[in-house]
Amino acid sequence: METFVFVTNNQHKLEEAKAMLKNKINIVGLSGIGCYDNIPETGKTLKENALQKAHFIYDNYHYNCFADDTGLEVEALDGSPGVYSARYAGESSNSEANIAKLLANLEGKTNRKARFRTVVALLYNGNEFLFEGTVNGHIISERKGVNGFGYDPVFIPNGYNQTFAEQSAAVKNTISHRAKAMAQLYEFLIKNKKPTIQ
Ligand code: IMP
Numbered sequence: 001m002e003t004f005v006f007v008t009n010n011q012h013k014l015e016e017a018k019a020m021l022k023n024k025i026n027i028v029g030l031s032g033i034g035c036y037d038n039i040p041e042t043g044k045t046l047k048e049n050a051l052q053k054a055h056f057i058y059d060n061y062h063y064n065c066f067a068d069d070t071g072l073e074v075e076a077l078d079g080s081p082g083v084y085s086a087r088y089a090g091e092s093s094n095s096e097a098n099i100a101k102l103l104a105n106l107e108g109k110t111n112r113k114a115r116f117r118t119v120v121a122l123l124y125n126g127n128e129f130l131f132e133g134t135v136n137g138h139i140i141s142e143r144k145g146v147n148g149f150g151y152d153p154v155f156i157p158n159g160y161n162q163t164f165a166e167q168s169a170a171v172k173n174t175i176s177h178r179a180k181a182m183a184q185l186y187e188f189l190i191k192n193k194k195p196t197i198q
Pocket residue numbers: 068069070071072085086087095098116148149150151152164176
C-alpha cells in the first residue's frame with residue numbers, strides 16, 4: 001500500500017481522512033514522519049497555503065503528501081474572513097473571539113450567505129494536484145450547539161435547520177467542505193478521476 005503524509009498535526013483530521021480514504025491508502029500525520037517543524041502558512045489564498053504546506057513536506061522530507069486549507073467566506077463581507085479565518089480577531093485569537101467579530105461585522109446585515117471552502121493540495125511524485133470542496137449556508141445571529149469547532153455554532157448549511165455545532169459528526173462529515181474535498185482526493189487516488197480545480 002502506498003503511503004501519503006497528511007500535512008497536519010490535528011489527530012481528528014487525520015482519523016477523519018483515514019476513514020474517508022477507506023483505509024485503502026496508508027496515511028500518516030506529521031508526527032508519523034518525525035516532523036515537528038513550524039510549517040509556514042503565509043499565502044494570500046487557500047490554494048497558496050495548501051500548496052505551501054504540501055511543498056514544505058515534499059521538498060524537505062521527500063514524501064508524497066497532501067495538505068488542506070479552509071476558510072469561511074461571507075458574501076456580505078466580500079469573502080472575509082476567508083484565508084484569515086483562524087486569526088480573524090487577531091494573531092492569538094480563538095473561535096470565541098472570531099465568532100464575536102464575525103457577528104459584530106454582520107450586525108444589521110440582511111444578506112447572511114456564507115460558505116466554507118476547503119482546498120486540498122496533493123504532491124504526488126513531484127506533480128501538483130488540487131481539489132476543492134464547498135458547502136453553502138448562512139450565518140445566524142447567535143451561537144447554537146456545542147459540537148464541532150471554529151465557526152460551527154453560527155453556520156447553518158443549506159437544506160438543514162441546525163448549525164454544524166448542533167449536528168452529529170457523522171452528518172457534518174458527509175456534507176462538509178472538507179469531506180467533499182477529501183472525497184475528490186479519494187476519487188483521484190483510488191479511481192483516477194481528474195481534480196476539480198487548477
Ligand atoms: P484549517 O485550514 O482547517 O486550519 O481552518 C482554518 C480555520 O477555518 C479554522 O481555524 C476554523 O476557524 C475555520 N474552520 C475550518 N474548518 C471548519 C469547520 O469545519 N467548521 C468551522 N470552522 C472551520
